[in-house]
Amino acid sequence: MPPIASFDRGKLEDLLKQKFFYDQAFSIYGGVQGLYDYGPMGCAMKANLLAAWRQHFVLEDQLLEVDCSMLTPAPVLQASGHVERFTDFMVKDVETGECFRADHLVKANLEAKLKHKKTSEQEKEELQRLLLQLDNFGGDELNSLIRKYGMRSPATNNELSEPQQFNLMFATMIGPTGQCQGYLRPETAQGIFVNFQRLLQFNQGRIPFGAAQIGSAFRNEISPRSGLIRVREFAMAEIEYFVDPTDKQHPKFDRVKDVEMTIYSACSQMDGLPAKRMTIGEAVAQGIVANQTLGYFMARIHMFLVLIGVDPNRLRFRQHLSNEMAHYACDCWDAECQTSYGWIECVGCADRSCYDLTQHAKATGTRLVAEKRLPEPRLTKVCECIPNKQAIGKAFRADAKSITNRLAALTLTDAISVKEDLTTKGSTQLVIGDKEYKIDPCMVHIKEYETNVQVEEIVPNVIEPSFGIGRLLYTVFEHSFRVREGDEQRT
The missing domain is CATH 3.30.40.230 (Herpes Virus-1)
Structure with missing residues (x-):
């Protein structure tokens, strides 16, 4: 559907500014593109929307809410791929x-x-x-x-x-020396990923579970425009739902399987076909939506958007084409709302697979894994790298702790690779972040044995619903705006 030609956006924007729902920040100094302040009415609406979000998602699905730092050290965003690809x-x-x-x-x-x-x-x-x-x-x-x-x-x-x-990230320096480079976070998700171990422990080691966060994110947009649609500082509400990669069923999927929505699949887009109306149960059964957990959150997102005032006839879920997929996603659906600006993405629902946990584990040497109980014990080969702390401390001093942690946390495949390098080459190279260390045989002892295990380690996959609060507010403003016929001076 094309943008709504009859909608008078100017009247809506005049009303929003007149009643101080929001306005350009620092306007008495000429303002800055992409920065906005919410007034009393805008703050009240935003607070109501976030309260409804917490009720609908955090309480309903017993999500673990966190509030993480907006200042992010550079190594975190280097590992996540944002420094190179954002x-x-x-x-x-x-x-x-x-x-x-x-x-x-x-x-x-x-x-x-x-x-x-x-x-x-x-x-x-x-x-x-x-x-x-x-x-x-x-x-x-x-x-x-x-x-x-x-x-x-x-x-x-x-x-x-x-x-x-x-x-698109805002760079900054953390501390007075200028030696600790950082960024204002471009998304809230990384704070959840780096706290995965603590959250898993809080949940008594069980998956699936979800974590939620509401907070500000920052993107140094090249040419911000369209009011609240494309800005440089904005509120987000994100969920990271950790699941077993071999079992993406959802226990509450049956409750939402009959929710009907407009689905615009990648295949339909490539074939030039229109979006289709179907239930989320049909979409999952036909393989259009990859799994039940992704489908469950898409249905819950649809229900939430209708609850807060989005017109369901101007709401669709569009699947990303392969050429527009984010670097961390293997599948992604956007909840798009039709406005006078056209179709705008208000919520993203992505399957991030195990990308983020794997990247942070590689960068830090931390085992970001969960344990899954096996139906019966299994004989498993173990290869451990036991660090010689004295030799490593003498050789690397300040970096010794990160090296010993990395060696102790190596996977079976990596530990075998270290053993082969030490045997054939006399040393091995250990990469941590942007540094490389030469490890000699005297610095590590390789221990191999077999043992019966009752659990296996898995790297959870992540389903991520991500809500742009400003875009949702604007959509609700526009979908709710009315002008009395014959009395156009009043709204």
Whole structure:
């Protein structure tokens, strides 16, 4: 469905500012793009929304709520992949220096050309193909399209620079020395992942379980616009639900299996087919939604959005295409709401597999695993690396503790690899973060044996519903806004 042409967005925005639901931050100083302050009415609505969220999710599913630091040391986000991959391509107006997000600019130009009356059917087919592939394009492809179609700055009509990558995180220094680099968190999720051991212990070692967090996140958007839709500081509410990777059934799925929703699968998008109405039970049974746990949270998200005032006729769940999947996800569905800006993503529901726990375990040498009881004891080969703390301390001093912890936490495969290196090469290389250490035979003793085990270690998979609070508030504002016919001066 196209954006709603008859909706008067200007009247809504005037009302929201007049009644101080929200307004641009620091406005008496000219304001800053992408920063907003909530007034008394906006704060009340936001508080009500978050109270409903806690009731609907945290209490219903007995989630463990945490409140983690917004300042995040650089190694955490290096391990999670955000330092390397949390980027967008940016182009600049060569005269004024004004910046634009390259893929958004290209998309707007291609869509405008697609709608133009003089565009031939053959050209339309090519434009539609490009739009479908746009999320998979790198800098060179985007630059080629900008030059091919003569795209210019939308503000001044000046020429544009070549696209360059721009990291969206706000960098900062922690402490007065400037030696501890950090970032304002781009998502709340990492605070939950690094506390996984404590949360598992709190839950008495049992999975599945979920953790929840409400808090602010920060993204240094290249060209924030559309009010609360694309901002640089925003409230999030996230759930990380840890499950056995071999068993993603959900005990309460039967309660939601008959919830009907609009499903827009990746296959339908690629084939040019419209979204379909179906129950979540049908979607899981047909393999459109991968598993019951993912389906359970999609249904609960749908129920919550309708509860807070989102129009169910303007709500759909769209599956990410493979070329737009986040670096940490193996499947992802967005709850999208139709507004005057078009379809906007308000909630993401991703299967992050075991990506984050695996990455943090590699970076720190910490065993981020859960134990699963076996139906009967199993004879298992064990290979342990027992550190010689004295030799390691003498050789590496300040780094000795992290080295001994890493050696003690090696998996069976890694421990065997260390043994082979020590036997054939006389030493092995141990990588921790961005440092590499040479380990000699005198620093570690390899112990191999077989034992009967009654539990096995697993790295849990994670299902993550992630809510953008500002986008939900704006959607509720727009879906609830009415103008009395014949009395347009009142709302």
